[in-house]
Amino acid sequence: MLRLGIVGLPNVGKSTLFNALTAAKAEAANYPFCTVEPNVGMVEVPDPRLDKLAEIVLPKRTVPAVVQFVDIAGLVKGASQGEGLGNKFLQNIRETDAIVHVIRCFADDDVTHVMGQPDPARDKEIIELELALSDLATVEKRLDKVKRAAKAADKEALAELPALEAANAALSEGKPLWRAGLSADFLEKLGGMQLLTAKPVLYAANVTDEELSGEEGTYLKALREAVAGEHAEVVPFSAKIESELSELPADERAEFLASLGIESAGLDRLIRAGYSLLGLDTYFTAGEQEVRAWTIHKGDTAPKAAAVIHTDFEKGFIRAETASFADFVSLGGWKGAKEKGAVRSEGKEYVVQDGDVLLFRFNV
Ligand code: GDP
Numbered sequence: 001m002l003r004l005g006i007v008g009l010p011n012v013g014k015s016t017l018f019n020a021l022t023a024a025k026a027e028a029a030n031y032p033f034c035t036v037e038p039n040v041g042m043v044e045v046p047d048p049r050l051d052k053l054a055e056i057v058l059p060k061r062t063v064p065a066v067v068q069f070v071d072i073a074g075l076v077k078g079a080s081q082g083e084g085l086g087n088k089f090l091q092n093i094r095e096t097d098a099i100v101h102v103i104r105c106f107a108d109d110d111v112t113h114v115m116g117q118p119d120p121a122r123d124k125e126i127i128e129l130e131l132a133l134s135d136l137a138t139v140e141k142r143l144d145k146v147k148r149a150a151k152a153a154d155k156e157a158l159a160e161l162p163a164l165e166a167a168n169a170a171l172s173e174g175k176p177l178w179r180a181g182l183s184a185d186f187l188e189k190l191g192g193m194q195l196l197t198a199k200p201v202l203y204a205a206n207v208t209d210e211e212l213s214g215e216e217g218t219y220l221k222a223l224r225e226a227v228a229g230e231h232a233e234v235v236p237f238s239a240k241i242e243s244e245l246s247e248l249p250a251d252e253r254a255e256f257l258a259s260l261g262i263e264s265a266g267l268d269r270l271i272r273a274g275y276s277l278l279g280l281d282t283y284f285t286a287g288e289q290e291v292r293a294w295t296i297h298k299g300d301t302a303p304k305a306a307a308v309i310h311t312d313f314e315k316g317f318i319r320a321e322t323a324s325f326a327d328f329v330s331l332g333g334w335k336g337a338k339e340k341g342a343v344r345s346e347g348k349e350y351v352v353q354d355g356d357v358l359l360f361r362f363n364v
Contacts, residue, residue: 002065006071008102012123021041030061040070167190177195205219237265241265299351300351316364319346322356322359324342324357
């Protein structure tokens, strides 16, 4: 499952987005291993392929993949100020796969901006400094420990020390690690600390509805300029419309969007950008009980894909009956696909492809 950590200045639309996520909530009972906490929003990943599969298999239930949005804004602030945070909170932050930085790109005199007027480049820097300070606190603690171990000629500590010192130098200047030019080797050595500024980032620009349908405004343009050269994606969305949408029944949403002349309020684009940023793919299981989408990393082998369902599936993996999405649909499901020889029996080395329909055979 993809976990996105949300950061941003106050009054940029984070809570509005969260409330929308909570209102549109995914059926929690289907995801027993997911955290349900006030700062965690869970949203279903829209995927028309899942509906196609359900039309064919007619399962008891259809379960989309979910993305978790974790509000880490307040938590980060506390962390950099050295306030004691609960372990569970810290765990939530650390477990996020990427950072979504929400930037206010709308003007509204009724909504106070903490710095007066929005200024995407400056606003972005303020949050980056906050994140860098939070990471600095973590790195300093670790550095202390590793320095002592290195003095005692501990080999691992000696290997880790230069990476920590480089990170410490960058963070002390308020520079996030994603712009510190650290080598892949250094970044790998820092990996265990799950530093926030070492995670991939994408920018969610909270824009006006006019901008979603028409020309981009000055704030959004300013943000694009500030981000140029970072290889990071800017995803325009509207927290306000997202929140209005979440109050409508599902079958009225398309019409509402059409009335505004837009295709989407942007949450789905944000999710897609997250998948692409992290190199994620989807595979499906399709049985009479349940048709379901599962999230994996590009390049994952069949046993790794099985582990997403249950770790026992990976341990006891024998093989995966595999059909491509296109074959499964055009041949009318497992039976038809088998008859036409379109079901392959794949082994441990098989690299699962996006859209594969899989049935695992395993020992318990
Ligand atoms: P947070 O502090 O980042 O969580 O920001 P909130 O979600 O609480 O939003 C702050 C204020 O901005 C609220 O009054 C929202 O109704 C308003 N707001 C949020 N998104 C938008 C938007 O897209 N357009 C406008 N005009 N107001 C918004």
